[in-house]
Structure formats: C-alpha cells, structure tokens
Amino acid sequence: xxxxxxxxxxxxxxxxxxxxxxxxxxxxxxxxxxxxxxxxxxxxxxxxxxxxxxxxxxxxxxxxxxxxxxxxxxxxxxxxxxxxxxxxxxxxxxxxxxxxxxxxxxxxxxxxxxxxxxxxxxxxxxxxxxxxxxxxxxxxxxxxxxxxxxxxxxxxxxxxxxxxxxxxxxxxxxxxxxxxxxxxxxxxxxxxxxxxxxxxxxxxxxxxxxxxxxxxxxxxxxxxxxxxxxxxxxxxxxxxxxxxxxxxxxxxxxxxxxxxxxxxxxxxxxxxxxxxxxxxxxxxxxxxxxxxxxxxxxxxxxxxxxxxxxxxxxxxxxxxxxxxxxxxxxxxxxxxxxxxxxxxxxxxxxxxxxxxxxxxxxxxxxxxxxxxxxxxxxxxxxx
Numbered sequence: 001x002x003x004x005x006x007x008x009x010x011x012x013x014x015x016x017x018x019x020x021x022x023x024x025x026x027x028x029x030x031x032x033x034x035x036x037x038x039x040x041x042x043x044x045x046x047x048x049x050x051x052x053x054x055x056x057x058x059x060x061x062x063x064x065x066x067x068x069x070x071x072x073x074x075x076x077x078x079x080x081x082x083x084x085x086x087x088x089x090x091x092x093x094x095x096x097x098x099x100x101x102x103x104x105x106x107x108x109x110x111x112x113x114x115x116x117x118x119x120x121x122x123x124x125x126x127x128x129x130x131x132x133x134x135x136x137x138x139x140x141x142x143x144x145x146x147x148x149x150x151x152x153x154x155x156x157x158x159x160x161x162x163x164x165x166x167x168x169x170x171x172x173x174x175x176x177x178x179x180x181x182x183x184x185x186x187x188x189x190x191x192x193x194x195x196x197x198x199x200x201x202x203x204x205x206x207x208x209x210x211x212x213x214x215x216x217x218x219x220x221x222x223x224x225x226x227x228x229x230x231x232x233x234x235x236x237x238x239x240x241x242x243x244x245x246x247x248x249x250x251x252x253x254x255x256x257x258x259x260x261x262x263x264x265x266x267x268x269x270x271x272x273x274x275x276x277x278x279x280x281x282x283x284x285x286x287x288x289x290x291x292x293x294x295x296x297x298x299x300x301x302x303x304x305x306x307x308x309x310x311x312x313x314x315x316x317x318x319x320x321x322x323x324x325x326x327x328x329x330x331x332x333x334x335x336x337x338x339x340x341x342x343x344x345x346x347x348x349x350x351x352x353x354x355x356x357x358x359x360x361x362x363x364x365x366x367x368x369x370x371x372x373x374x375x376x377x378x379x380x381x382x383x
Contacts, residue, residue: 007046009039017042021049033064033108052152063150064107069098071106071150072141083247084240089137096121096134097141106145111155114138118161132161170313170320171327172209180316181205183306195288201302203268204285205321211259212325212343215318216240217251219293223273224280230269232260235344239292246292255344323355330358 007021016035019042023030036042072093079086100117101109117138121131139156146154172180185202189195208218216238225234235258238251250256261269276282285293288301299318307316322343329339336359340351 006050009042009046011039019043019046021046033105063145063148065105066145066150067102068104068106068109068141069102071145072098072102075141075144082240082249083242087242088133092130092133092137093141096130097138101138106142106150109142109151109155111159114156114159118159122162128162135159135161168315169323170316172312172316172320172324174328176310176312177206177209177321177324179310180306180312181209183310184302187302187305188309198288198302200272200285201298203272205303206265207261207269208318208321209324210262210265210328212322212329213259214238214252214322214344215295215299217344218285219283219295219298220248221284222280223276223278223282223284226269226273226284227266228270228273230261230266230271230273231263232258232266233269234258239295241294241296246294251344253344253346255346257341257344259342326351326355327358330355 007019010018010020012018012035014035016037017039018035019032020029022028032042032045036045076086076090076093079089081089097117100120101113104113114135118131118135121134126134135156139154139159142151142154142156145151181202184205185198185200186196187198204218207213208215211233213221213233213235217235220237220239221233221235222237225236227233234256235251236256237248239246239248241247273284276284283292287293287297295318303318307314326339326343329342336351336356337348339355340348343351345351345354
C-alpha cells in the first residue's frame with residue numbers, strides 16, 4: 001500500500017489500483033467508487049477529494065454510492081410532463097439506459113462511460129432521434145444526482161449526438177388541399193355500406209390546412225370553442241392517445257390561442273357547428289360512430305388511403321397540413337410573428353427555424369417594391 005499525505009493507494013491482484021481515505025467525522029475508510037488503471041489516476045482522484053474537503057465540497061458518500069437505477073426511478077416518479085412524454089421516457093430508460101447503468105453507483109459514472117454508451121447505441125444502428133433521447137434521459141437522471149450533491153458535475157454534459165436528417169416537409173397547394181379533402185370525404189365503399197360520404201372529414205382536412213392546428217388540437221376541438229359564425233376557433237386543449245386511452249390536456253407549449261378563419265371556410269364551419277349538439281363540451285369533429293375522434297384511426301382508415309387516391313406524394317402526412325398552412329400564410333406576405341402566433345410555437349426562433357427558408361421566395365417582390373420607392377424618391381428630390 002502506498003502512503004500519501006492524504007489517503008492511500010493499493011494495488012489489487014488484478015493489477016488495478018484502489019484509492020481510499022479515512023472520513024474524519026466517522027473514522028470509516030472510504031473507497032473510491034471505482035478502481036483505476038494506473039496509480040497516477042488513483043492519486044488524481046485522491047487529490048480531488050482532498051481539495052473538495054478543504055473547500056467544504058466533499059460529496060455525500062452514501063448518495064454517491066447509490067445505484068443509478070434508484071435515481072432513475074425516483075426521477076421518473078416525480079416528473080411533471082404530459083403522459084405521452086412520460087411513457088416515452090419510461091420506455092427509453094427501460095430499453096436503453098438502465099440495462100447499462102442500473103447497478104452502477106452514480107458517483108462512478110464518468111464522461112467516458114456516457115460517451116461509450118452513446119457510441120454503442122449509434123453502432124447498433126439506432127436512429128439519431130432515439131440515441132438523442134437516450135442521452136437526454138441519461139443526462140436528466142444524472143442532473144438529479146447533481147442537485148442532491150451526489151456528484152460534482154454531470155458527466156453527460158457536453159456529450160453531443162449527431163443531428164438526424166430532418167424529415168422533408170410536404171407543402172400542398174390549394175388545389176391539392178381540396179383534392180385531398182375530397183378523397184378523404186368520399187372513400188370507395190361497397191354499395192351496401194350504410195354511409196358513402198364523410199363531408200365532415202373533408203372539412204377537417206381543409207380546416208387543418210388553413211388553420212395550422214396540430215392533429216391533437218383538431219381532435220380536441222369542442223363545439224363551444226368555435227364561433228357561432230365559424231369565423232374563429234379557440235385552441236385551448238389537445239388530446240393524445242396513451243396505451244389506448246385518450247388523454248386531454250393543454251396544447252403543446254401551453255399555447256392557448258385564437259385562430260381566425262377565412263370567410264368561406266368560416267361559413268362551412270358554422271354549418272357543421274349547427275349540426276352538432278348544443279353542449280359546448282361536445283367534440284366538434286367525431287369518430288365514425290359519433291364518439292371522440294381518434295387521430296390514429298382517422299389517419300389509418302381515411303387520410304393515408306386518400307393521399308394515394310388524390311395523387312399526392314406517398315410520404316404526405318397529416319402534419320404536412322400544418323406545414324401547408326404556414327406556407328400559405330407566408331405566400332400571402334404574413335409576418336413571421338403572425339405565423340408564430342397562429343401556429344402556437346413557443347418562440348419566434350422555432351418558427352424561423354422551421355419555415356424561414358420559405359421567405360426568400362418573397363425577396364424578389366420586396367426588391368421590386370423597394371425599387372419603386374427608390375425611383376419615386378429620386379424623382380421627387382431631383383424635381
């Protein structure tokens with residue numbers, strides 16, 4: 001055993017090195033949470049402990065030795081997020097993070113361990129989004145340990161995951177929107193089928209493409225949140241399906257907002273509202289049997305088959321109606337802030353990141369207008 005001014009270092013039969021020190025308050029010997037490859041690494045750990053002790057920053061040893069799995073379960077149990085997000089976090093923990101870190105003392109986890117974990121997931125061929133989610137969950141759990149003084153710093157901080165390729169947006173023109181709405185409203189049905197047409201679903205598609213509401217916001221829309229003349233809707237709720245159950249809650253980013261509608265669409269909305277129950281809490285759009293609209297069923301049974309029949313790109317998703325709404329607004333010269341407010345983005349930076357590339361299409365028009373102003377000013381100045 002090697003003696004030092006503070007602590008001691010001992011070589012193990014395995015060839016690795018163990019560092020330890022005696023806790024002043026209890027007289028107990030405290031081992032480092034892990035062994036070291038070299039004697040100098042063990043000495044560096046002891047030097048760090050000695051410095052922390054001198055500064056009054058020594059970690060809580062019991063918390064530092066607590067298994068990562070305990071921290072993870074405690075963190076998961078105290079989350080205040082939407083149910084779908086909680087399910088996603090739990091799945092990520094169970095499938096990716098806990099199999100690697102569950103039994104490790106939280107204080108023994110290093111940046112190198114975290115990087116090796118991410119690299120291993122990437123080598124397995126997991127999507128960048130999945131790898132990024134695993135890194136995020138790992139970091140969030142370790143952050144809890146940091147707050148409780150179980151670790152000095154979060155070893156997952158600064159760990160980067162290459163950004164995945166963003167799914168290319170599909171922007172429909174107005175004619176395509178109407179073609180898609182017609183295909184959704186008039187699916188092929190056997191002559192014996194009791195209902196051949198679904199005009200409310202055609203309206204739903206047109207409404208989504210001109211309002212920019214998210215799928216969950218459309219499905220959660222209630223009669224009382226649509227103006228009697230159909231000229232506006234109040235977005236105050238969203239719905240998501242978790243394990244087969246419909247969970248209602250605030251919109252994403254808690255963006256409660258009012259969206260005004262063009263007059264022709266407003267007239268169609270008013271006509272549909274008049275056919276719905278007077279109860280303001282009744283759903284505005286319903287499932288085929290009259291109950292709450294389940295977006296997953298609507299998407300599978302009505303929307304995707306209609307994409308092919310309308311002659312649109314097969315990759316067209318319902319969310320592309322939201323992108324279409326943004327493009328239509330921008331084409332009319334809408335300011336980025338107006339687009340942000342209608343779509344309910346958390347910040348204007350999000351709007352700019354998603355749709356800023358559409359604005360250069362207005363550059364030529366702007367340049368022409370500036371040219372006219374310049375010429376007029378020059379004429380007036382020169383008499």
